Amino acid sequence: MAVVSVNVQSKTQRKWLLFFAPLIGILGLWLASGWLVPSNLAPLTNKLQGLVTTFQGIFIEALPFLSAGVIVSVLIGEFVKPQHLASFVPQNAFGASMFGSLLGLLFPVCECGAIPTSRRLLRKGAPAPMGIAFALAAPVVNPIVLISTSIAFGDVRWALARVGFTIVIALTIGLIIGAGIKREAILTPLSLTADDDHDHSHCDHDHGACDHTHDQPKGRLAGLIAHGSTEFFEMAQYLVIGSLLAATMQTFIPQSALLTLNDSSIGFFAPLVGIVVLMLVAVLLSVCSTVDAFLALSFLGLFHPGAVMAFLVFGPMIDIKSTLMLTSTFRRSAVVAMVVLAALFAIIAGLISYVVLV
Amino acid sequence: MQRQVLERWLSIAVMFGLGAMIIFKWQTNRLNLYIHPRYTSLLVATAIVLLLAALGMALTKAPAIPKRMLALLTIPVAFALLVPARPLGANLVSGKALNANSSDNLLARWKTNLSDDSKSWTLLEWTTAVRQSDLAVLRDKQAAFEGFVYRTPDLPADEVLVGRYVVTCCTADGTALSLRVKASNGADFANDQWVRVEGTFVPAEINGSIVPQIAGTLVSIEMPSSPYLYP
Incomplete structure (x- = not known):
């Protein structure tokens, strides 16, 4: 009964959303365009144009990395066979999780790319702990981020600590959530679909039944384009929502408010407050992991090194857009568990760094 | 079909x-x-x-x-x-300006060596100079930098803030910097108008504390092709 009532409720909610979202969107677009907007609404137009600039900044900057991730995913889909994967992926949970957290070294992708790749691997039959560990670790555990972090901090120890913490955290979360549980309990139907040659991924789960006539695309290239474009749109929709949310928060919540919080904290909890504040900043900014080291550097001095480390570890795993993207691959309950555990472990990593690095 | x-x-x-x-x-x-x-x-x-x-x-x-x-x-x-393409400007300063304390630390990381010719300094270099050195040392140094106009409610009519954003990777991380400018023609410029500041550094005393300020004139300019500064 409970399940039925929830469904009914979410259906009406969806109807309202379908009605109001475009309406609000058009209203916002009109205000932002400044076209025939009454002059007393001009300040709002100004704010909205700033919001659009921030949105385009996040969205445009993430596009190359998202596209690269989709290309990697499509190539895996085309050239890696499930039996290949089974032959070199350890089948025990620990081995699989370890493998997943290190696999990023071979696939240099950030969070926008890691999630489609993770889902593709899961559909090829990769064990769940491996998929989880890869999705969380790959944005940091890859050569590009290692290099950019070393360059930004001018100190390879920062890069190594960042990667080390990330591996341990991703490995642990992969084990906690993924080990000893049925794949069905944590993966969305779409990431459970076996990925064979006859791919139905473009029959989106929200799209109802797959009812379009199947003109089987001729040739490999046609198949690559069909899969690639569908996956691109599917991931990019979360990027759009995430960038919109992040840009809205940045426009209306002053950054200085968060930083003041840090300045005013004193006493025993001071290190903890710094850590939590920078983790919130990471979520809010939603900047790509391949470029966030330069940003993190600017926080050093303002925050203690433990807080900066928490920023470096937590930001790539969890931010607004990546959390939304995770829901494409993992069930909502699993995503919530990932967010909570990642936050908890990032705080611990921050506290350890605080003790060691101060 | x-x-x-x-x-x-x-x-x-x-x-x-x-x-x-x-x-x-x-x-x-x-x-x-x-x-x-x-x-x-x-x-x-x-x-x-x-x-x-x-x-x-x-x-x-x-x-x-x-x-x-x-x-x-x-x-x-x-x-x-x-939506007309617009750089970050006066509209977002309140959200994106860091407090004085924090920009202090930001600047320490961004820029360390300044040339002797203060006329070549950008707003980023000016802000760094102001943080790093004694204001008395900077007095009467010549300034010629660009930025957009914005105001806080407490400013007198002939004073404006000239600001510019520093961007590390994209607009999501833009941080606003600004310097107070006292200009006889200050009232002629609307918020977000791009200007070139020409004047000298003359710290002002406001409510008992010494505040960095440029005294001079504003010249209206087109938005520079690269509106942000990159550390």
């Missing part, structure tokens, strides 16, 4: 639109309103991939994209078409 054909072409149009949007912004020199110039070539390459993907979708029988995704991906294209 008709509807499926329409949805398929809409999917292709949106994919094409995303690629075309980037190429257009690049060609009209607007890409740097959003991102650090070091990513420009990466973005142009991405745009080419997206345009090729659109072409590929048109030539092969790629399936239509579900409507919700299409609707969402239309947003960035609609923004590019309908």
